[in-house]
Amino acid sequence: MKNKEKYVMxxxxxxxxxxxVAVDKRTGKxxxxxxxxxxxxxxxxxxxxNSRRREWAESEYVECPVISKSDRMFLDYIKEEYKCIARDKNGELFLYRLTPYKEEVILKYQRNLLKSLTGVKVIKT
Known part of the structure; x- marks a missing residue:
């Protein structure tokens, strides 16, 4: 679906x-x-x-990722040394010091730059 189809109304x-028509780059609205x-x-x-508006209208709509409140609270508490967070296909959460990349459905990372968060419980207070 193109942006012009998604936002037709x-x-x-x-x-x-x-x-x-304009698109607020801070909110995507x-x-x-x-x-x-x-x-x-x-x-x-x-x-x-006009040319940039046409280009946007003809490009494919991309869903913005949504971070839940509990994940947002968790991100606020992790150390600043971790720059990225990702879930694997089994739903396990990992922190990365460097940006991982996907290759043949396997997240690659450098030794000692990954922390598994399997079993970590987040308690809302």
């Missing part, structure tokens, strides 16, 4: 009001161009809004 509503500053718009750039 919002795009039509904004266009029917005689305004241009489709808004009217006059509702945000150019610097916050995904289409702001040296090549012009």
């Amino acid at each position: 919002k795009i039509v509503d904004i266009s029917c009001d005689g305004k241009s 489709v808004v009217s161009c006059d509702c945000i500053m150019c610097g916050n718009c995904l289409f702001d750039g040296k090549h012009g809004c």
Whole structure:
């Protein structure tokens, strides 16, 4: 599904009001161009809004990942030395000091740069 298909109703509503479509790059929300500053718009750039707007409309829609409240609380408590967090296909959670990469469904990592969080319990207070 393309962005123009995902956001068709919002795009039509904004266009029917005689305004241009914008996307707030901080939130990913489709808004009217006059509702945000150019610097916050995904289409702001040296090549012009219209060409970047068309490019966005024709590109594939990408679902934004959602982090649960409990995962967010957990991330607030881990040491700053860990830069990435990922779940494997079995749902186990791992912390990484360096960004892992996926290769043939196996997350590769350098020795001593990974911490398994299997069995770690997060208690809400």
